[in-house]
Amino acid sequence: MNFIKSLVVAGVVAAASTSAIAADITGAGATFPFPVYSKWADAYKKETGNGLNYQSIGSGAGIKQIQAKTVTFGATDAPLKIEQLEKDGLVQWPMVMGAIVPVVNLEGIKPGEIVLSGEVLGDIYLGKVKTWNDPAIVKLNPKLMLPPDAITVVRRSDGSGTTFNFTDYLSKVNAEWKTKVGVGTAVEWPAGVGAKGNEGVAGNVSQTKNSIGYVEYAYAKQNKLTHAAMINKGGKTVQPTIASFQAAAANADWANAPGYRVILTDQPGEASWPITAATFILMYKAPADKAAAAEAIKFFKWAFEKGDKMAEELDYIPMPESVVKLIEKTWTADIKS
Numbered sequence: 001m002n003f004i005k006s007l008v009v010a011g012v013v014a015a016a017s018t019s020a021i022a023a024d025i026t027g028a029g030a031t032f033p034f035p036v037y038s039k040w041a042d043a044y045k046k047e048t049g050n051g052l053n054y055q056s057i058g059s060g061a062g063i064k065q066i067q068a069k070t071v072t073f074g075a076t077d078a079p080l081k082i083e084q085l086e087k088d089g090l091v092q093w094p095m096v097m098g099a100i101v102p103v104v105n106l107e108g109i110k111p112g113e114i115v116l117s118g119e120v121l122g123d124i125y126l127g128k129v130k131t132w133n134d135p136a137i138v139k140l141n142p143k144l145m146l147p148p149d150a151i152t153v154v155r156r157s158d159g160s161g162t163t164f165n166f167t168d169y170l171s172k173v174n175a176e177w178k179t180k181v182g183v184g185t186a187v188e189w190p191a192g193v194g195a196k197g198n199e200g201v202a203g204n205v206s207q208t209k210n211s212i213g214y215v216e217y218a219y220a221k222q223n224k225l226t227h228a229a230m231i232n233k234g235g236k237t238v239q240p241t242i243a244s245f246q247a248a249a250a251n252a253d254w255a256n257a258p259g260y261r262v263i264l265t266d267q268p269g270e271a272s273w274p275i276t277a278a279t280f281i282l283m284y285k286a287p288a289d290k291a292a293a294a295e296a297i298k299f300f301k302w303a304f305e306k307g308d309k310m311a312e313e314l315d316y317i318p319m320p321e322s323v324v325k326l327i328e329k330t331w332t333a334d335i336k337s
Contacts, residue, residue: 006268025296028055029062029075030161031197033279035218036096037075039310040303052299060159060185066282072292074266074282077161078185082258089285091334092259093327094278095300097317098216099245100166101275103202105211106132108145109236110226112239115140115326117181117231118266118274124151124212127191132210140231147210154204154213161183165277166214169265173274218314234270237317241273245317250275254323272317276317286336295337301328 017267019268026036034056038331041052055065059076066074068086075095085092102116116124120136123129129136132146156163164185171178181187195204197213202223207214217240220227229237238244254260281300287293304327319327 007243011209013037020026021112024292025050025052025073025299026054026071027052027062027073027075027281027296028065028071029282030077030279031056031199032059032098032100032162032200032216033075033096033316034078034089035216035222035314036098036307036311036316038101038300039072040307041316043310044299044302048300048302050295056197056199058156058158059164063159063282066284068337069284069288070105072283072287072289072296075279076282077277077279078164079259079261079278080111080282081261083192085259090193090282091285091298091330092261092280092288092324094254094260094262094319095243095281095303096311096319097249097264097276097278098218098315099240099248099273099276100162100169101217101220101221101230101240102230103205103215105205105207105209105215106147106226107174107209112229113232114144114226115143115229115237118169118173118323121230121310125153125170125189126174126177127153128176132186147239149210150212150315152208153192154201154208154211155189156201157184158196160197161185161279162216163187163212165263165265166275168263169275172266179334186257203271218316223313232270232272232274233266233268234272236270238271238273238313242312242315242317244271244273245315248272248274249317251277252278255318260323260327262281282336282337285334290337297331297335297337303330304328 059078062074065071133148133220168183171183195201201213202215202219205211233236247269252262304324311318
């Protein structure tokens with residue numbers, strides 16, 4: 001991750017060394033899209049000379065920063081409701097889609113070998129399923145040699161859109177979770193140890209034997225973590241792949257969702273990955289720094305036009321062309337840059 005962060009830092013240096021103040025694009029928020037935003041930032045700087053300073057600090061902090069007007073854009077995986085957007089004078093749109101995966105650190109278990117259901121995953125995070133050889137896990141994995149060791153549960157400690165989507169999913173598939181904990185960017189966790197950002201959870205799981213966590217898939221790949229397979233709404237066991245993410249996103253009705261607020265968890269379809277999510281950008285309708293806002297829009301437009309392959313290389317799902325056209329109309333109509 002240090003290499004990726006250095007790309008962003010390089011972008012900041014490039015921006016500072018130019019005389020055009022419009023090149024100074026600042027953003028903060030979700031850690032979920034940080035790998036792809038970093039990759040885009042590096043390519044954009046090489047092509048245009050303009051840098052992007054993006055702080056990967058979590059969705060909750062990103063929302064606070066845009067509300068405080070300390071950045072050009074905020075980034076969140078927990079989309080704001082239309083009432084909040086109107087109250088704050090903000091415009092919101094989806095930038096890219098990805099997926100959240102459970103990751104484990106179990107000796108002898110390969111990526112995709114262990115299978116979990118949403119109900120069992122919820123029971124693990126409730127603290128009800130305490131050991132890896134619990135009958136509920138063994139029933140799903142009769143051929144695996146699972147240890148009798150206690151499960152170390154790792155979860156986010158910061159306000160997180162990844163947590164919002166993860167808890168939204170658990171609330172849909174585990175009745176007790178819905179009743180006792182519910183949905184939020186931050187919740188009262190019944191069990192586990194906290195870690196900051198997708199980076200923190202990935203690092204904690206990689207260093208802790210017999211642990212389980214949840215991260216955006218790009219972090220699982222980059223950190224060579226062992227992901228679990230999941231049983232989806234259709235009752236099928238699925239692996240996290242571009243195809244399964246696309247299947248989950250296929251039925252999303254972006255055009256009729258106020259503020260493009262679409263939650264992609266627990267989607268129907270035999271091929272759908274159950275914890276798929278979009279990540280969103282927040283900008284002011286009337287930005288204080290119009291030049292910086294205009295430059296940010298140029299970056300986002302470039303990313304939609306030239307960033308799809310880079311996104312797919314990191315196992316993100318680009319927004320469909322029809323949705324991009326809607327978003328570009330939103331920029332023209334709503335943002336005074």
